[in-house]
Ligand SMILES: [Fe+2]
């Protein structure tokens with residue numbers, strides 16, 4: 478019996494003569510547990526196992542049927558039904574070194590080796606039973622510590638993933654969803670015997686842990702870089718500061734005009750031009766417009782303008798603002814892109830120092846390799862296809878799939894499945910991700926199961942492969 482919440486649960490039952498061997502491994506034996514206390518709070522002293530646990534002492538019985546101290550009516554009923562006869566018995570508490578009762582060991586019906594008869598347990602047997610009980614207790618506690626450690630590891634890794642998810646309102650449940658998708662792919666591979674991959678509890682947990690951890694390095698990436706929505710965004714969007722400066726310039730011009738230093742048509746023209754220029758800056762501040770050479774040229778022209786602030790002549794646009802507005806595509810400068818990319822390296826560095834249990838050690842690599850590419854052009858280590866495991870590749874595909882499928886910016890419409898598979902196909906062609914895995918996901922419609930749970934109905938359409 479194992480003791481949980483003051484109840485003794487049957488865990489292992491073996492009876493040679495009845496040929497019963499239930500080890501309780503595949504779920505607990507569903508016989509009712511033996512309570513240590515009755516409903517009124519008094520000790521359950523009619524059951525011999527309960528008394529053993531309560532008194533923390535061994536009980537030895539020569540013949541249960543003539544033993545007056547305990548109620549063996551249940552045992553007798555069992556005997557009748559199974560054509561058995563419970564006779565001699567030793568009941569030993571499983572007591573830890575610190576004195577905690579973890580369970581009870583009950584030995585029934587000693588067989589005399591020579592005669593084959595049921596006999597009483599001797600003093601020597603009692604010592605043996607005690608030794609067995611202490612061995613069993615150590616094993617149970619070891620297994621329990623291991624379980625606790627694994628539970629701790631699980632919960633801690635999961636929390637780290639949740640922290641990363643909580644960091645960005647835009648990427649929502651990225652980490653959680655990547656884990657879900659990767660697990661779906663891997664489990665299906667196990668069922669379909671994809672490349673003879675064997676998926677068991679531990680290998681699945683390995684992938685799960687790796688996916689919870691894969692973006693943990695993002696903790697070190699500043700939010701305003703990670704979620705940079707416009708080119709001028711730092712902690713706030715600097716376009717508003719620029720708009721204020723335009724306002725000052727416009728006022729200066731108005732004053733000149735009122736002082737009679739400027740003709741009316743010139744004044745009107747200047748104001749109009751300023752409005753147009755600011756509108757232009759607002760447009761190019763968004764990452765959606767590609768910066769052509771013409772646009773860059775116009776930006777340079779606007780940047781040349783100067784105005785008087787506190788008696789000093791200053792530039793209308795700061796150098797850093799011009800630098801950011803000059804970004805050709807997207808909202809990130811080269812330096813910011815590098816900071817974001819550094820999260821993969823940071824993930825690696827963080828995990829490298831953690832002494833994982835041996836069976837989950839590979840989680841470090843799987844997590845750190847999610848931006849590696851088969852063609853060797855990935856980061857942080859530029860590994861190639863020979864160095865990337867199946868798990869690495871699954872997580873890399875899951876990472877891209879989730880990023881494409883989620884509505885990452887509130888003002889952008891999320892991609893449909895057909896668009897996602899088109900992009901994935903191009904990535905396969907470029908040698909970025911594993912085509913066999915993408916095909917496997919496609920053919921087994923894993924994307925559909927995921928989409929039904931995690932994507933919007935309008936995103937679900939008929940995708941195609943393009944490779
Ligand atoms: Fe990442």
Ligand SMILES: [Fe+2]
Pocket residue numbers: 651655691692876
């Ligand atoms: Fe990711």
